[in-house]
Amino acid sequence: MARFAGGKAPFVRASEEKDYGTKVIMRDVMIALLPVILFSWYKNGIQVYIDGNIGLLEMFYPLFFILIGGFLSVLMEGIFYFVTDKENRSIKGVMQKLSLSFPAIPGLILALLLPLYTPIWVLIFAAFIATIIGKMIFGGFGHNVFNPALLGYAVVGFTLMGVINNAGGLFNASEAVVDAYAGATPLGKLASSGQINYDTLVAPYGSLWDFFIGTIPGALGETSALAILFGGLYLVIRKVIKWYTPVIYVGTIFVLSWIIGAVTGDAGLWFPAYSILSGGVMFAAVFMITEPVTTPTNVLGKVFFALFLGVFTVLFRFVGSLPEGVGTSLIFMNIFTLPIDKFTAVIRTKRFKKPGGLYLGILTGLLVILAVYTLVKAGAMYTVYIPFLGWVI
Amino acid sequence: MKKFLQNNAAVLAFSLILVVIFIVGGIFSRFMTIEKNEFISEYQAAEELRIYYESLIEVAGKGDKVEVFTVEQLAKEYLLPSSETETYQPILDEAYKILENDLEVAVVYIITTHGREEGVKVAYAIDIETKTLIDIKVLSNNETPSFYSALDEDFFLQLSDKTFDDVVFTIDTVAGSTYSSKAFETGMKYARELFARDFNFEIPNIVYTINSIERNYDPTTFVAKPFIANITYGAENMVLEAYFDSQYNLVEIISGNMPNGTYLNLFKNDFPATSFVDLRTHITAYDSSTRVITIRTNGYGGMPITVAFELNETLDGVVGMQITTTQTYDEEYNDGYTGAPAPAVENAYKDAYLADGTYIDAVSSATVTSNAMIRILTLMDNVLEAWNGGGN
Amino acid sequence: MIFQKAKGIHIEGRKEACKKIPIKDYLSPKYVYIPLLQRATNLKAEVSVGDEVKIGQLVATNEQQMNIRVHASISGKVTGIKKAWHSSGKMVDSIEIENDFKNQLIETIKKEENVDSLTREQLIKKMELAGITGLGGAGFPTHIKYKTKAKIDAVIINAIECEPYLTCDFHFITKYPEKLLKGATYFMRAADAQKVVVAYKTYNYQIREALQPYLSKFPHVELHPIKNIYPAGWEKYIVEQVTKKTYNGLPAEAGVIVNNSATAITFCDAVEMNIPLIARPVSINGEGINHPSSFYVPIGTKVSELVELCGGYVKGLDPLKYNYIAGGPMTGRAIFIDDLIVNDTLGAVIVKKASEGVYPECLGCGKCADVCPVYLTPTEIKKAFERKDVKLLGDLNANKCVECGLCSYICPSHIEITEAVAKGKDLLRKGAK
Structure with missing residues (x-):
């Protein structure tokens, strides 16, 4: 006679299978973000570099910015776990908690919501708001009331937008010199003019096709409907x-x-x-x-x-x-x-x-x-x- | 210390990473911002230059590329429009070559000249092949707007497609803004000088001297050909003596050969500048049977005054005068004039002359009319003298 | 309605290992332990220690509640009333019978001569006397179902066995196809119905192949294939699939009675040979078993003996990392000590790896609500239970939960949501009283 383990029915769980579970869902979300990140890099880095408007080092900046956003939120959560866990303070414990809290995603999304020329200290501040205030204070993954990335973005947007605009705002080097944009996004033009007019809202940016492809000025990740649709399609197919x-x-x-x-x-x-x-x-x-x-x-x-x-x-x-x-x-x-x-x-x-x-x-x-x-x-x-x-x- | 490090190594490490991100990322993002701002200002400067060049190409009407053309100033003085004697040096601001398929097709000189005020900055585009002033573009001026606006389209049309081979290289000034007109003329001339220097163009240079101009007092011919001029012209110093009519056209050669049209134009152009005789007053008619000689001159505002003298039978005195005048003495004429209405001044001269052959002093505030009358009477006396005294 | 489109999901069967090996009879264990508990009902022992019993002899009853009758499954001597692990997860008093290996049958077990002339009442009486209960897992006394006053159109034989790992019904049907059809026909007669529908999974095409040759003899039987999804074996699902009708309480509302296939085979014996329910098929399966297979065993047999017949546990098995599950993996129970006895509802014993590792919090994906076959919202029921909000539990129909386990199965965060809903259901039941 042997003593066996306890447990609750059902004893077959989809989450025990290899390609199923919350971790897989979150991994899929990151995969779905990939086309958006790549397009953002292409639009704000590679294409501008091809235009000859920025140097090679600057070409990598958009990618660097997005990845640093993800890395920052991981780091913040790591510090939070380390500081709050007084009894069992160890790197291993922090790592394990991090693996269950999917910290990179809010940071990546946050970076994608911000303009390209957001200063790094603003990004750090936003990542702090997003992960610590927006997520960890509420009790971590699964308990947050507000979308962490959005909270970070909103706080920065309401308080530090002037700083961001002074640093260059959301126009990349190629877009900043296009007179037709007049330093405004399509939506900014609607808000400022209040007029529903094709010539002022759409024509300066090309056509609606450009809107769909994403070659219009805007925050890093939000412009390309095409890339987003790719990601969305993947998420739908994966039933996320x-x-x-x-x-x-x-x-x-x-x-x-x-x-x-x-x-x-x-x-x-x-x-x-x-x-x-x-x-x-x-x-x-x-x-x-x-x-x-x-x-x-x-x-x-x-x-x-x-x-x-x-x-x-x-x-x-x-x-x-x-x-x-x-x-x-x-x-x-x-x-x-x-x-x-x-x-x-x-x-x-x-x-x-x-x-x-x-x-x-x-x-x-x-x-x-x-x-x-x-x-x-x-x-x-x-x-x-x-x-x-x-x-x- | 060691224990502290052990307990807090992770926090320190995390903080260190944060600081590194803060510093490295901050430098990176600051670098991005600075680079972008530099790029934008460079771009804007380039864009302005491009637009400027495009405007130059537009002035030239041809070409696809603009190249800076480094040239020196050319020392050449021109009369200030507002003065008869003072001169100034026009300023060559910039010069550009317009290239088409990498071939020089035009040159643009940007020259600042004086109009009423200084600082009429104009781009003169010159076709290198045809040696023509293609067009001009006014870049800036400080002229009084009301005067400047008188320069109409017709005026500027004179400045397009104007060949440099013209000997008489002038434009018609616009009444009411003569000074501003002169600024363009001077600039045009200066541009031609520059072009001549830079592109081995030879300005049509014609040497001639008007030696003398005399009146023709021969009653049979003096109406048709009032002036006899003696001119030395051409490289070989040919001497020409010929009759000229009241519009300074050559009518009949007395001696010498017929010069070409260029000279004729020049003569016509330059006659008024001479001071041998009074060119404004002419005999317009002479009837030997009735002994009436008609003399005309320009009074105030270029308006004619015509006097018909009736001579005595011996043709050595005047017995009667018939004045036809268009002088009005109105407000425009002279505010200060307070005498009797027209033609009081003319009549005063007539009365004095008929009485004892004298000319009265110029009437105050009516000097132009007075001078005109004096000129007419002087010519009459000269004619009488030529017929009766001196020569005979 | 788009918002209620939830009809189960496909779960990997994991039956193949066990399916290959044919069912074996293991009818003479040394000891059997007849549990004095059936479907949460305590029974009264009808024999005392020292009595000699014959196969089929009545050993325990509870006449007050549904007239439950339990019979000796081997012949021998009653040696004591001992505690044994029961599939309900508790230790229960059991009658220990020592086998004398004489296989003496009780006198009533004899061939019934006039099977074809038995009336409905006689058939139901036989059912009751033989102590037939549902062998599918619920263990509901079958005769109660047939005492309905509703008009029954058809008897549905549930040959679906939708839970993973289970193969005993499959083996039993393919071994006794004719008995199945006969038993089903007796059921039909006992219900005054006109036809029998055998519902089976398309995946188990061998069932159709086994039954096909006999169908000409049983023209009132029709086969009804059902998609290979879980919980296709759920009574309500089968009834909906077969009759396109739904019901709230009992299948009789839709004019049908549903019986397990093993029950039908047992009933065939009960009618023709007057053999009571004394044996049932059991699958021993799972990664922890060396050679998984199915057995036809007397009720009360020790599972450990069957495990030995399967070659024992795999080498180096660490019991603390394995679950010993009584019943199917979706609805069964984890038994701590592998001293289980076979009772009437135990269809399988699964020894498989226990879940380990840590999982994240609920992320609110809503998959549990999507798969719920009764359109509940497990996450909200869980929250309401945590708040002890009985009114909300009522509004959320927590009592409708069938504890199929799908919500826990699908949960990507490995949350024990089925358990929470079941607790909510209990709270509502208690709170409502």
């Missing part, structure tokens, strides 16, 4: 993300922008296309709103989250004075991840029976009200259709 989350998010923005464009500027299909191809919508759709920890878990929750997020993105873009509607709306919606998860789980199980129907009604109602408000406000429609609402809203 659900295809409908990005599609619903992008679709919501597309439809709302289309209506707004049609109502206010008489703009054609180019405007919704422009809306989804600028300002990091694609990057957020694939890499940030699908980030599992800080977004709802169940299917219905993901759908509602994406819908709300799309509406808020458009709202912040057109109604607020914030050009970065994506980041702001995502941070805002991160707060509501837990309740959305809870309510949609009830809806999922109870369907229209009490209280599922009630919750469904509340969520849908909120969504519709927000969407209508966004359209009315952004399209300035109240002045057209319901004049008295002008001073109510």
Whole structure:
């Protein structure tokens, strides 16, 4: 007779297989980031070097910057684990904890969200905010409320954008000398001019095809829809993300922008296309709103989250004075991840029976009200259709 | 100490890595920023130069490349437009060669000359092959805008496609902004001098001297050919004596050979600058049967005054005068004039002359008209003298 | 509905090693231990120490609850009431019978002459007397199912065996295909149904090949292949696949009764030979076993003897790094001491590597909710359980959990989510009372 190990059913676990598990998921996310990183390097390093506008050493800077972002967040978490673990302080222990907390990803995404000419000390500060404040203080991987990378980006964006712009901002050496850009991103032009006009929003940057390929000015990782789609496709095929989350998010923005464009500027299909191809919508759709920890878990929750997020993105873009509607709306919606998860789980199980129907009604109602408000406000429609609402809203 | 190191080695190592990233990365990113800013300023300078060169090519109307052309100043003085005597040296600011397929096709001189004010900076593009001023481009000027704006398209058209072979290398000035016009003319001439020096171009250089100009008092011919000029011209110092009409065209050769058109133009151009005789006053008609001789001159504003003298039968005195004048004495004429209305001044001269053959002093504030009258009367007296005294 | 599209997943079968070796009979162990516990019901011993028992003799009953009857599986002498490890994970009192190797049958075991004229009531009575219980794992007394008043259209024979490693049903069916069809027919008659559906996995095509020759004799039987996914053997899933109908409580609502294939074979013997439930097939499988194989053994046999027949554990096996699992790997239990006895619900003993290593926290991927066959949201149930929020547990239908284990199986972070949901289910049950 022998004493055997205990355990809980089931005794067969997919996570024990070689190519499955959280580590594999996170590895897949990093692989999916690869085309984005490479394109970013190509656009901001190699191509500029080929143009003859920077030297060989500078050519490697974008890659260096992104990798240092990933390395910094690993380092920060390592220090945090080392400092906080008073009883069993050892490098080995830190390494093991690091292997379970996937520290590189927030750093990589953070670097991809920042402009190329962000000074390194700003990057260090942002990495600190992202990993220590955004992730470790909440309890580490799996417990963070806000997307760490986004939190770091938001804090830096709100406080140190001037420093970043002084250091060169997001225009690489080739882009800085293009007069047509006039020192603004496509979305910046929309925010500053408020006019829906192809000639000012799209024409200076080429065509929508350039928007899709990504040869427009913007933060390191956000410009190329093509590279992001490659990464997204890989994630969908690997079943790391659900295809409908990005599609619903992008679709919501597309439809709302289309209506707004049609109502206010008489703009054609180019405007919704422009809306989804600028300002990091694609990057957020694939890499940030699908980030599992800080977004709802169940299917219905993901759908509602994406819908709300799309509406808020458009709202912040057109109604607020914030050009970065994506980041702001995502941070805002991160707060509501837990309740959305809870309510949609009830809806999922109870369907229209009490209280599922009630919750469904509340969520849908909120969504519709927000969407209508966004359209009315952004399209300035109240002045057209319901004049008295002008001073109510 | 050793224990401290053992306990905190990892923290120290981590901190060290952070510091290294901070320093190395910071230097790298600072380096990037500086390089980029340098690149941008260099680019902008290059871009400005490119646009400038493009504008030069545009002026030349040909070529695809601009090359700096290093030349010296050329010492040459020109009259200040505002003065009869003072001179100044135009400044050659820059010079460029325009290349087409690496062949020099044009040269651009950027010259600063004086107009009403100094500092009329103009690019003169010269076609090297055809030796023509292709076009000009005004780069900057300090002229009074109201005067400068009088320079219209027609004026500048004179400065395009102007061949350097013209002996008379001038342009018509624009009334109201003569000084500014002169600035362009001087610049054009200076550009030709530079071109001649740099590209072995020979400025058409014609040597001639107007030795004398006399009036023709022969009553049968003096209306058609009022002037007899004696001119030495050409490399061989040929002497020409010929009659010229009131517009200084050669009418009839008295001695010598017919010079070519270049000379004729030159004569015509240069006659007014001589001071042998009063060229402004002519006999326009003489009727021997009625003994009436008609003399005309320009009064104020170039407006003609014509006087018909009736001579006595012996043709040695004037018995009557018939004045036809266009002088108005209006406000433009002279503010200070307070006398009787036109033609009071002319009539005053007439009365005095008919009375005792004298000329009255110039009437105050009507000197131009007075001088014109004096010129007419002087010519009349000269004619009478030529007919009756002296020669006879 | 797109948000409820969740019908199981494919799990690697790992049956091949065991499938190759045909099932062996091991009918005469030295001792058997008849557990005095069946499906959480304590039984009363009907024999006392020192009694001689014959094969098929009634040894324990519980007439109050569903009239459970347990029979001696070998002939010999009752030597004591001893504690033995039971597949429920507890040590239970068992009747120890020492084999006299005479194989004396009790008198009632004889060939039934007029099988074809048995009425529905007679068949159900036979079922009850023979102590037939579901051999699939639930151990529900079969006669209760047949006492339904609902109109039954069809009897479904569950030959799916969807859990990995399990091969005993497969072997049993391929060995006794005709018995299966006969037993199924008796079931059909006991339910007044018109047809029998044998649901099997497409993957186990050998079952179809084994049954095919007999189908002409049993025209009311139809074969229904089912996709090779887990939990295809789940009653509700089979009923939905076969009848396209669903139900909330019992399959009888959908007009069907579902029985395990091994039960059908046992019932065939019970009807034709009056043999009660005294033996069942058991698979001994897993990486820890030298030569995995299946056995047909008397109830109460010690599993350790079967392991010996399989060549024992692999060389150098460190028991503390292996799980000794009673039942299928998805729903079974880890037994700490390898002193297990075969009872009526034990279909397999798996010795496989225990999970080790550390895993990250829940990352919220939602895969558990995606695979849940009853459309629950395990993560939320887990959170509600941690907060002891009984109302929310009710809203989340925690009581609907079938503990199939899929959520834990799929979890990339190796979280014991099934256990948490099961605890939530218990809390809800207790809280609701």
